[in-house]
Amino acid sequence: MTTTATQGSRGGPESQAPRGHASPGAALAVLPHVLRTALAWTDAHRGEFALPDDVLDPRTQVNATLKPLGELAQLCSTVRAATAPGTPEHEVAGDLVTYAWEQVDRGALLLELLRTEPFAAYPYEIYAAFAGYGLRHEGFEALARPLTATRAWAHTEQHANRQLGLINSERRVGVLTHTDAGAVLSRTWLGGLSEPWTFEGPSGYALTHTVFHLTDWGRMPDRVPEKTDAYLRTWLPAWADGCLESGQWDLTGELLAVGASLPGPPPLELLDAVWPVLADVQHTTGCVPETGVPVQDPAPDPYPFIDCYHSTLVTAFAAALSLRSLRPLRPLTDGSGPSRERHTP
Numbered sequence: 016m017t018t019t020a021t022q023g024s025r026g027g028p029e030s031q032a033p034r035g036h037a038s039p040g041a042a043l044a045v046l047p048h049v050l051r052t053a054l055a056w057t058d059a060h061r062g063e064f065a066l067p068d069d070v071l072d073p074r075t076q077v078n079a080t081l082k083p084l085g086e087l088a089q090l091c092s093t094v095r096a097a098t099a100p101g102t103p104e105h106e107v108a109g110d111l112v113t114y115a116w117e118q119v120d121r122g123a124l125l126l127e128l129l130r131t132e133p134f135a136a137y138p139y140e141i142y143a144a145f146a147g148y149g150l151r152h153e154g155f156e157a158l159a160r161p162l163t164a165t166r167a168w169a170h171t172e173q174h175a176n177r178q179l180g181l182i183n184s185e186r187r188v189g190v191l192t193h194t195d196a197g198a199v200l201s202r203t204w205l206g207g208l209s210e211p212w213t214f215e216g217p218s219g220y221a222l223t224h225t226v227f228h229l230t231d232w233g234r235m236p237d238r239v240p241e242k243t244d245a246y247l248r249t250w251l252p253a254w255a256d257g258c259l260e261s262g263q264w265d266l267t268g269e270l271l272a273v274g275a276s277l278p279g280p281p282p283l284e285l286l287d288a289v290w291p292v293l294a295d296v297q298h299t300t301g302c303v304p305e306t307g308v309p310v311q312d313p314a315p316d317p318y319p320f321i322d323c324y325h326s327t328l329v330t331a332f333a334a335a336l337s338l339r340s341l342r343p344l345r346p347l348t349d350g351s352g353p354s355r356e357r358h359t360p
Contacts, residue, residue, distance in 0.1 A: 037283070037284045037287035038291075039283070041288075041290065041291050042283075042286040042287045042289075042290040042337060043338075043342070044291075045290055045291055046290060046294075046334050046337055046338050046341070047338070048294070049290070049293070049294050049297060049330060050094075050104055050331055050334035050335055050338065051104060051301075052297065052299075052300070053297070053301045053303065053327050053328075053330045053334065054094070054108060054111075054301070055107070055300075055301050056300050056301030056302045057091075057111065057324075057327060057328060057331065058107050058110070058111060060320060061087075061111060063083075063320045063324065064083050064084050064087050064115065064118070064324075065118060066080055066081070066084060066118050066119070066124070067080060070124070071124070071127055071128070071131070077137065079321070081128075081137065082137075083324060083325070084115050084119070084141075085115075085137075085141040085144055086325060086328055087111055087114075087115050087328065088111075088112055088115040088141070088144040088145055089144040089232060090232075090328045090329065090331065090332040091108040091109075091112050091115075091331075092108070092144060092145075092148040092232075093233055093335065093336070094108040094331055094332060095112065097233070097336055097338070097339040098338075098339075104335070108331075108335075112145075112148055112150075115145075116145055116150050119145075121150070121152065122150070122151070122152025122154075122155050123154070125138050125141060125142045125155055126154050129142075129155060129158055129162075133158075134162070134167060134168060136171070136173070136177070136181050136184075139159060139163070139181070139184055139188075140180060140181065140184045142155055142159075142184075142188070143183070143184035143185075143187040143188050144187075146187050146188045147187035147231070159190075160190065163185065163190055164191075168193060169193040169194065175199050175200075175202040175203045175206075176221045176222075176224050176225045176228065178194070178199050179199050179200065179203070179228035179229060180224065180228045181193070182196050182199065182228070183196075183228045183229075196238075200225065200229060200240075203221065203222070204221050204222055205221070205222040205225045205226070205243060205246075206225065206243065208242065208243070208246050211249075211250040211253065211254075214250070214254050214257070216263070216266065219254065219258075219263075219266050219269075219270070220266065220269065222273070223266070223269035223270060223272070223273050226247075226273045226276055227273075227276070232276075232332075233276040233332075233336045233339075236276050236279075237278045239276070239277055239278055244277050244278060244279070247273060247274070247277060248277065248282055251270055251273065251274050251282060252282075252284065252285050252288070254270055255267055255271070255274075255288075255289050258270065259289065262307050262308065263306055264303055264304055264305060264326050265303075265305040265306065265326035265329055267289065267293055268303070268326060268329035268330045268332075269329055270289075271286065271289055271290065271293070271333040271337060272332055272333035274286060275333060275337040275339070275340045276336060281340035281341055283341075286337055286341065290334075290337065293330065296309045298310070298317055298318075299313070300315055300316075300317070301327065302318060302324075302326075302327045303323060303326045303327045303330045304322060304323050304326060305322055305323060305325065305326045
C-alpha cells in the first residue's frame with residue numbers, strides 16, 4: 016500500500032505516531048471520549064441516513080441510501096452489545112438501531128426489496144443486522160425461508176469474504192447455512208495467510224470484513240482459528256502503521272476493530288500505539304474523515320456526510336470493541352441460541 020505521510024491538525028498524526036513505542040494505557044485514556052463523541056455526531060446526523068421516498072425505484076442508488084442505513088444498524092447494534100446497560104453510549108446506540116428499523120418500516124420495506132430482487136444478497140444481509148438484534152418481520156422470513164433453501168441461493172457466485180457475510184446473515188436469522196464457513200474462509204486472502212507485503216486497500220478491507228463476518232462483528236472472537244489469530248497479531252501493527260502514514264483513517268479503524276475481535280488477550284501494544292493517533296484525527300464534533308489530511312475547520316460539518324459517515328461509524332464500532340477487550344464487562348452476546356449449519360447438496 017502507499018505510505019505517503021500526512022500532517023494533520025494539533026501536531027499531525029505522523030508526529031503523534033509512536034512507531035512501536037506505545038505508552039501503556041494510552042488507548043484507555045482516549046477511548047471513552049472517542050466513542051462518546053463519534054456516537055454524538057452520528058446521532059446528530061441521523062437524518063442524513065433517512066431513506067428517500069423513491070428508495071424502491073430501481074434507479075435509486077443502493078450505495079447512497081440502503082447501504083449507509085444498513086451500516087448504521089449493523090455497527091450500532093454491536094456498540095450497544097459491547098457497552099454497559101444504562102450508559103449513554105448504550106442508549107444512544109440502541110436509539111439509532113431503532114431509528115434504522117423505523118426507516119425500513121419495521122421490515123416491510125425489506126420484504127418489498129426481497130420480492131423485487133429475490134436472489135440479491137443485500138436485502139437479506141440488511142435484514143439480518145436487525146434480526147441479530149432481535150427485530151424480526153414474519154413476512155420477510157416466510158418468503159426468505161424457501162428462497163434460501165434453493166440451489167440457486169447456495170450457488171450464487173461471489174467473492175469468498177462476501178460469501179462469509181451471507182453465511183453470517185443466515186446464522187443471525189437462524190436458518191441452516193448454505194455451506195461451511197471454514198471451507199469458505201480458506202479461500203479468502205486472510206484465510207490463505209497471504210504474504211503480508213501484498214496488503215493494500217482492497218485486500219485490507221477484504222481481510223477486515225472476513226474477520227467481521229467470521230466473528231459476527233466481534234461478538235464471537237473464538238471463531239477465529241489459531242493460525243489466523245497468530246498471523247493477525249504478527250502483522251496488524253505493520254499494516255496499521257502503513258495506514259497511519261498514508262492517512263487511511265477508515266481502514267485504520269477497521270484494523271483496530273479486527274485487533275479487538277481476536278480471541279484471548281487484546282493486542283495492547285497495537286491499541287495503545289494507534290488509538291491516540293486516530294483520536295487526534297477525530298474532529299471536535301466527533302466525525303472522522305475516511306482519508307487524507309484532517310481539517311482544522313471548527314465548523315460543525317467540516318466534511319461532507321458521504322466522506323465521513325462510514326469512518327465515524329467504524330471509529331465508534333472499533334472503540335466499543337476495544338473498550339470491551341481492555342476492560343471486559345460481560346460476554347458480548349445478543350441472547351440468541353446457537354444456529355445450525357449444513358452443506359447444501
